[in-house]
Amino acid sequence: MTKFQPQNARELALTALERIERNGAYSNLQLDQLLKKYPLEDKDRRLATNIVYGVLQHKLTLEYWLDSFVDERKLDLWVKILLLSAIYQFHYLERVPNWAVTDESIKIAKRRGNPGIRKFVTGVLHAVLRKGLPALNEIKATSQRLSIQNSVPKWLVNELLTQYGEENTGKILQSINEPAHQVVRVNLAKTTVPAVKQALDNLKIEYHKSEIAMDALVITKGEVITSDLFRDGKITIQDESAMLAVESMHIKPADKVLDACAAPGGKTVQIATYLSANDGGTVEALDIHQHKVSLIEKNAQRMGVSDRVDAYALDARKVDERFEDESFDKILVDAPCSGIGLLRRKPEIRYTKQLADSMQLHKIQLAILNAVAPKLKKGGIITYSTCTILQQENDATVEAFLSQHPEFELVKTTTTRKVKDSRHSATLTILPSDFDSDGFFISSLKKGL
Structure with missing residues (x-):
């Protein structure tokens, strides 16, 4: 890769997108790394962030539009990304003048490339502004149109159409391109919801209560991660649908709990909130990687619940090595999954996943459930959850487990606020379009007496 050094927001966004595309780097990590190395003023920082996430989110749409202006010409990766970024700004950033986007993009092409590239970029951008972008609603095939309109791979659109129907699929696809909310969970081990509300009011941070999770506040304006509230462990960042997995466990103070796939520990510390060390309540938290176990321990310390948390580096499929039956x-079991429910938060994963990944993950999920099942006491419940909405990893995994374990039965998952309680299924699926939250799946598997 060329030793190009970004000097402004658009160049930094270009560099981040190129590295994400070339190296498969996570967008949030790559962007954070570049912003630390090349600090920008707040306004420029927001612009760079907007461009990176916007181009990733709308990549297939932008590529469809660009294709009609470049005549199948093979472009250097950075040139392609520069043009996609410019088209994104033309179409999606109403407050940014087209002349400013054009001028900056041509300057980048001149600084980084040769006169021929600068001339080509200039010609394409002027043609886009002169002719306008091709209409997407003229694409005739439903799955192709939905794929291009929402920038979601065709295989995933087809799966969603099969599993949820055209109306629900349209809603899901539209919702995943909306901005992700920042949600905090109030840590009841250290404070109360009213106390946190008062502190947020004092900080002029705007919020509203979650309609689905009991201890959640949705932040609508302001930054909480740099606040004393976060540093002191009185709040933590956690999506409201993810909170429902632990909420649905209905934990009692003296419970012995296993969190089989725990890192980075968000659900572990949420479980610990409901436990009492004085009553013998503990949560054993496992992760396959030692460095992630350290994250769990740090999380537990910050949240003031480390006296109820024991974390180990252990593959959940090997629980026999450490724990006795019952x-x-x-x-x-918040299982490893494809993460399709997180597309608004991690837009790039939509382009790297395949249906075969879900089938492979299904096998891993089932192996974990099979391994932990004997460790549960009679009458106890395994809560199996994922952050995907694909049935191959959700209901299909539950059904496969039950077919192999007649001693278990599927019972209805319930939450404090009775989320989707009128549904027909025992399992609970939260679609991204239901509450503008992450997509999530929760099931409750009860062991017979």
């Missing part, structure tokens, strides 16, 4: 009252 050791736990409750078990959480």
Whole structure:
């Protein structure tokens, strides 16, 4: 890769997008790294962030539009990204003047490339502004149109159409391109919801209560991660739909709980909030990687619940190495999954996943459930959850487990606020379009007496 050094917001966004495309780097990590190395003023920082996430989110749409202006010419990666970024700004950033986008893009092409590239970029951008972008609603095939309109790969559109129907699929696809909310969970081990509300009011941070999770506040304006509230462990960042997995476990103070796939520990510390060390309540938290176990421990310390948390580096499929049968009252398997429910938060993963990944993950999920099942006491419940909405990893995994374990039965998942309680299924699926939250799946598997 060329030793190009970004000097402004658009150049930094170009560099981030090029590295994400070339190296498969996570967008948030790559962007954070570049912003630390090349600090920008707040306004420029927001612009760079907007461009990076916007181009990733709308990549297939932008590529469809660009294709009609470049005549199948093979472009250097950075040139293609520069043009996609400019088209994104033309179409989606109403407050940014087209002349400013054009001028800056041509300057970048001149600084980084040769006169021929500068001339080509100039010609394409002027043609886009002169002719306008091709209409997407003229694409005839439904799955192709939905794929291009929403920038979601065709295989995923087809799966959603099969599993949820055209109306629900349209709503899901539209919702995943909306901005992700920042949500905080109030840590009841250290404070109360009214106390946190008062502190947020004092900081002039705007918020509203979650309609689905009990201890959640949705932040609508302001930054909480740099606040004393966060530093002191009185709040933590956690999506409201993810909070429902632990909420649905109905944990009692003296419970012995296993969190089988725990890192980075968000649900572990949420479980610990409901436990009492004085009553013997503990949560054993496992992750396959030692460095992630350290994250769990740091999280527990910040949140003031480390006296109820024991974290180990252990593959959940090997729980026999550490725990005896019937050791736990409750078990959480928040399983490794495709993450399709997180597309608004991690837009790039839509382009790297394939249906075969879900089928492989299904096998891993089932192996974990099979391994932990003997560790549950009779009458106890395994809560199996994922952050995907694909049935191959959700209901299909639950059904496969139940077919192999007649001693278990599927019971209805319930939450404090009775989320989607009128549904027909025992399992609970939160679609991204239901509450503008992440997509999530929760099921409750009860072991017979």
